[in-house]
Amino acid sequence: MGPVPQGDAAAELEQLLQVVYDELHTIAGRHLRRERPGHTLQPTALVHEAYLRLVGGNGLSAVDRVHFLRAASRAMRQALVDHARARGAQKRGGGLAVTLDEAIAGHEAPIIDMLALDDALTRLGAAEPRWAQVVELKFFSGLDVPDIAHALGVSAATVKRDWQFARAWLARELGTDGL
Amino acid sequence: MSTPERLRQVRALFDAVMDQPTTERDAYLDHITQADTALREEVRELLASDSGAEDRSVGMRLGPYEIVRLIGRGGMGAVYEAVRADDSFRKRVAIKLVPGGLASELTLARFRRERQILATLAHRHIATLLDGGIAPDGRPFLVMEYIEGTPITDWCDARRLSIRERVDLFRQVCDAVQHSHTNLIVHGDIKPGNILVTADGTAKLLDFGIAKLVGADAGDEAVPLTRGGLRPFTPEYASPEQIRGAPLTTASDVYSLGVVLFELCVGSRPQRTANEAPARARGQLAGDLDTIVLKTLSAEPERRYASVAALSDDLGRYLGGLPVEAQRDWAGYRLRKFVLRNRGVVAISLLLLAALVTGTVTTLVQARRARAAQIRAERVNGFLVTLLSSVRPATGGRDLPVSEVLDSAARRIDVELANQPDVSSDLESVIGQSYLSLARYDEAERQFRSALEIERRIDGPRSVPVVMTLSNLGGVYLASGQLDRADTVFRQALAIRRSLSSAPDTVLADLIDDAGSVAHDKGQFADAERLHREALAIFRRLLGDRSDKVAVGMGDVAVALGEQNRWVAAESLHRSALAILEANHPEPNTLVADAMDGLATALDIEGKTAASESAYVETLALRRKLLGPEHPKYTWTLFNYSFLVFAQGRYQEAADISRQILALRGKTIPDTHPSIAASLQTLGRCEDKLGDTASGRRSLEESLALRRKVLPPDSWLIASGEGFLADHFIFVKQYGKAETLSLDAYGIMTKALGAQHPKTQVAVSRLVGLYEASGRPDKAAEFKAKLIAPPA
Numbered sequence: 025m026g027p028v029p030q031g032d033a034a035a036e037l038e039q040l041l042q043v044v045y046d047e048l049h050t051i052a053g054r055h056l057r058r059e060r061p062g063h064t065l066q067p068t069a070l071v072h073e074a075y076l077r078l079v080g081g082n083g084l085s086a087v088d089r090v091h092f093l094r095a096a097s098r099a100m101r102q103a104l105v106d107h108a109r110a111r112g113a114q115k116r117g118g119g120l121a122v123t124l125d126e127a128i129a130g131h132e133a134p135i136i137d138m139l140a141l142d143d144a145l146t147r148l149g150a151a152e153p154r155w156a157q158v159v160e161l162k163f164f165s166g167l168d169v170p171d172i173a174h175a176l177g178v179s180a181a182t183v184k185r186d187w188q189f190a191r192a193w194l195a196r197e198l199g200t201d202g203l
Numbered sequence: 204m205s206t207p208e209r210l211r212q213v214r215a216l217f218d219a220v221m222d223q224p225t226t227e228r229d230a231y232l233d234h235i236t237q238a239d240t241a242l243r244e245e246v247r248e249l250l251a252s253d254s255g256a257e258d259r260s261v262g263m264r265l266g267p268y269e270i271v272r273l274i275g276r277g278g279m280g281a282v283y284e285a286v287r288a289d290d291s292f293r294k295r296v297a298i299k300l301v302p303g304g305l306a307s308e309l310t311l312a313r314f315r316r317e318r319q320i321l322a323t324l325a326h327r328h329i330a331t332l333l334d335g336g337i338a339p340d341g342r343p344f345l346v347m348e349y350i351e352g353t354p355i356t357d358w359c360d361a362r363r364l365s366i367r368e369r370v371d372l373f374r375q376v377c378d379a380v381q382h383s384h385t386n387l388i389v390h391g392d393i394k395p396g397n398i399l400v401t402a403d404g405t406a407k408l409l410d411f412g413i414a415k416l417v418g419a420d421a422g423d424e425a426v427p428l429t430r431g432g433l434r435p436f437t438p439e440y441a442s443p444e445q446i447r448g449a450p451l452t453t454a455s456d457v458y459s460l461g462v463v464l465f466e467l468c469v470g471s472r473p474q475r476t477a478n479e480a481p482a483r484a485r486g487q488l489a490g491d492l493d494t495i496v497l498k499t500l501s502a503e504p505e506r507r508y509a510s511v512a513a514l515s516d517d518l519g520r521y522l523g524g525l526p527v528e529a530q531r532d533w534a535g536y537r538l539r540k541f542v543l544r545n546r547g548v549v550a551i552s553l554l555l556l557a558a559l560v561t562g563t564v565t566t567l568v569q570a571r572r573a574r575a576a577q578i579r580a581e582r583v584n585g586f587l588v589t590l591l592s593s594v595r596p597a598t599g600g601r602d603l604p605v606s607e608v609l610d611s612a613a614r615r616i617d618v619e620l621a622n623q624p625d626v627s628s629d630l631e632s633v634i635g636q637s638y639l640s641l642a643r644y645d646e647a648e649r650q651f652r653s654a655l656e657i658e659r660r661i662d663g664p665r666s667v668p669v670v671m672t673l674s675n676l677g678g679v680y681l682a683s684g685q686l687d688r689a690d691t692v693f694r695q696a697l698a699i700r701r702s703l704s705s706a707p708d709t710v711l712a713d714l715i716d717d718a719g720s721v722a723h724d725k726g727q728f729a730d731a732e733r734l735h736r737e738a739l740a741i742f743r744r745l746l747g748d749r750s751d752k753v754a755v756g757m758g759d760v761a762v763a764l765g766e767q768n769r770w771v772a773a774e775s776l777h778r779s780a781l782a783i784l785e786a787n788h789p790e791p792n793t794l795v796a797d798a799m800d801g802l803a804t805a806l807d808i809e810g811k812t813a814a815s816e817s818a819y820v821e822t823l824a825l826r827r828k829l830l831g832p833e834h835p836k837y838t839w840t841l842f843n844y845s846f847l848v849f850a851q852g853r854y855q856e857a858a859d860i861s862r863q864i865l866a867l868r869g870k871t872i873p874d875t876h877p878s879i880a881a882s883l884q885t886l887g888r889c890e891d892k893l894g895d896t897a898s899g900r901r902s903l904e905e906s907l908a909l910r911r912k913v914l915p916p917d918s919w920l921i922a923s924g925e926g927f928l929a930d931h932f933i934f935v936k937q938y939g940k941a942e943t944l945s946l947d948a949y950g951i952m953t954k955a956l957g958a959q960h961p962k963t964q965v966a967v968s969r970l971v972g973l974y975e976a977s978g979r980p981d982k983a984a985e986f987k988a989k990l991i992a993p994p995a
Binding site: 151152185188189192193196 | 207208210211213214217218221248249250
């Protein structure tokens with residue numbers, strides 16, 4: 025599978041995205057109901073839970089796995105934003121606090137306002153879609169640099185630099201110590 | 204607010220500046236941004252943010268340590284390389300520091316826990332905690348041994364290690380994890396990145412950042428490892444239950460180790476699914492290793508290895524070329540001592556079974572802390588009482604009801620005691636001994652192995668119960684003639700026992716005795732005698748001169764003496780042993796029967812036929828009463844007796860006895876049991892003597908074929924079979940066939956036993972007789988010269 029899906033592959037990805045989104049939405053909702061107020065989500069864990077549930081008894085090749093995680097990262101982001109919006113509608117100023125996996129974000133997880141992150145990512149993606157994709161894959165699926173490079177069809181050095189820039193930029197935009 | 208174009212411009216500048224050496228970046232930025240101060244400031248902020256993410260702490264002093272560089276971030280904080288600044292050697296250390304500004308109570312609690320855990324662990328293969336402290340800004344830090352190493356997968360790949368070398372290295376990791384489990388600590392994040400291998404090939408386990416104390420009290424558990432109740436972990440290496448958010452257990456670590464092992468051996472991580480073991484492991488690894496990996500990666504925790512030690516042991520067996528799954532193997536069976544070897548002497552009646560249980564439990568009580576053991580003993584007895592009262596033994600029958608009781612007990616342990624592993628391991632040992640006494644070796648082995656697995660988990664891999672069960676397991680191998688396995692198991696037991704205490708006790712003496720028995724069965728009689736005497740000395744010192752153990756030990760020494768042709772000394776020792784046992788046991792007793800059997804054999808070989816015969820008759824009566832007429836021990840004594848009867852020229856009687864034994868072939872005595880080949884041999888010789896040479900030849904040939912199938916080709920027992928078949932051909936005057944067989948027998952005997960051994964001498968005199976009968980005096984003379992004068 026090539027880095028950018030064409031034709032049927034694009035439709036396929038779209039379909040997969042929908043399934044993954046539904047699943048993640050359910051899982052995230054379940055986790056949120058369980059939690060006490062003020063608690064946060066760890067998206068990577070959710071994505072992997074979704075992976076295990078969806079992939080079921082079949083298993084995926086390494087290529088398909090990357091394909092899946094790419095879709096799942098996007099879906100995860102969307103699911104979290106939707107939850108955050110729903111919460112915000114219930115409680116004024118509710119928002120949704122998300123902890124990005126520290127092992128992936130490279131830091132003791134700062135608490136991030138999901139809506140602010142989504143907004144910043146949208147702006148980042150408007151300049152260059154790949155930069156936002158790198159962040160999604162890193163934040164929401166926990167992929168490492170070589171896997172991201174493989175998924176996006178670029179070199180590892182490019183991913184590294186994308187990440188370096190995006191991280192610094194997001195940190196500034198979100199007013200956090202780091203990401 | 205940046206527009207997309209503006210952002211791309213910022214990025215281009217960011218990249219250009221980042222490509223410059225650190226010291227020149229500011230000047231370069233000023234140069235290329237020229238008049239656009241807003242753009243310059245934006246890029247400058249990003250650069251600051253980036254460098255802040257990387258090395259804000261570099262150069263910081265923490266007590267005597269100075270941070271040199273960031274090694275990585277992960278687990279619960281950042282890890283830096285640092286040096287001890289007040290030390291002229293500038294010793295390198297690794298420092299783990301809580302991230303700045305975010306040191307919540309939670310983080311601090313977690314950090315304290317990691318420190319507490321690391322302080323508990325001192326192991327060659329675990330990174331050592333050296334120090335700890337509080338930074339000037341109030342953040343706590345840990346100082347660790349600096350490991351200059353490479354992740355285990357990379358290390359192996361870089362050196363192109365073979366699978367065996369990888370498995371060997373992996374077992375170091377198992378040691379480390381087992382050590383932490385022994386200290387009730389679950390690692391929770393085992394992955395190649397946390398296993399570094401140093402240049403000299405030492406593996407080190409790192410990062411107990413999310414480790415958990417097993418059975419920690421509620422206060423500890425109240426500190427969640429992450430907000431939101433999910434522990435951070437690495438999904439690719441996490442067990443299915445860990446991903447589901449279930450509590451961390453040692454079984455999760457076993458699973459993660461399995462993923463690492465798979466990756467080491469296959470080169471990729473297993474494809475996995477929610478509820479199944481990675482089926483694709485099959486076929487990617489050869490044989491036993493595949494089985495081991497699959498067991499480790501079982502989706503259900505209870506189907507994995509019960510402990511990391513069990514996994515490591517199985518890998519050890521794989522490396523040692525030993526079967527990881529028990530397979531019955533009778534090869535290497537030594538005839539002589541079968542009867543005398545069944546030392547888990549247990550009587551075969553319900554009453555005696557109950558008595559046995561009490562005895563075993565008592566021993567186990569001594570091995571464990573008294574109170575807990577007392578409770579266990581009561582539960583064991585409770586189970587047995589229920590069990591025994593639920594079985595109504597057929598009156599008069601012996602073997603059958605007991606077998607049924609045992610089978611039923613074995614089944615019920617699985618079902619009813621699944622949650623009481625301590626009790627079930629005791630019972631399995633008891634049942635295993637009973638199976639052993641019934642010569643049901645497969646079942647006995649299974650029980651002991653299961654008990655062993657449980658005991659390794661509960662009592663620890665280096666504990667007295669493990670030693671005792673290993674000894675029992677070795678007994679099974681010894682009794683079934685699997686000498687190399689017996690040797691391995693006894694050595695293992697002996698090593699653990701010696702590491703526990705240097706003071707001699709009966710457990711130690713038993714193990715030395717066992718080693719002697721292996722030596723004996725391997726035909727190393729001088730070694731056997733020495734080891735048996737060593738054990739005997741310990742028994743004497745600890746138990747006094749007249750204990751059962753001392754008498755049995757004397758019997759062992761006597762048999763070893765007999766094998767070295769010192770029959771007079773053997774007889775006298777057998778008599779002393781018998782006297783002690785008869786005094787200790789006025790009632791019919793298996794030990795007495797064993798001793799009497801030994802004495803009868805010695806007397807027979809010394810030529811004291813009448814005394815020997817009456818000893819045999821008495822032994823047979825005892826055995827029949829205790830074990831029944833179909834028990835292997837009874838038939839073995841019967842076989843020894845048939846030898847004496849044959850030597851007396853009572854051929855019809857000897858043939859009848861042989862047929863009586865052969866009638867049990869395939870029933871209570873497997874085809875491969877030595878008494879079958881031996882009885883066929885005696886039968887064939889009788890048939891020849893009685894004039895039915897066609898039957899005689901058939902029996903002798905079948906006997907030899909059986910031995911060739913079961914025994915190694917250089918076994919003297921094969922030579923013995925060849926000799927008797929040669930005698931048949933001499934008898935029917937087919938000298939060509941006789942010569943081939945006789946020469947082969949002579950060759951094997953000389954090699955296996957030496958030229959002067961009586962059995963070799965018999966082979967020589969057969970050749971002399973053969974050449975004389977077939978009219979070749981020169982050949983006859985040649986072999987006559989090899990005969991030594993018989994002792995007066």
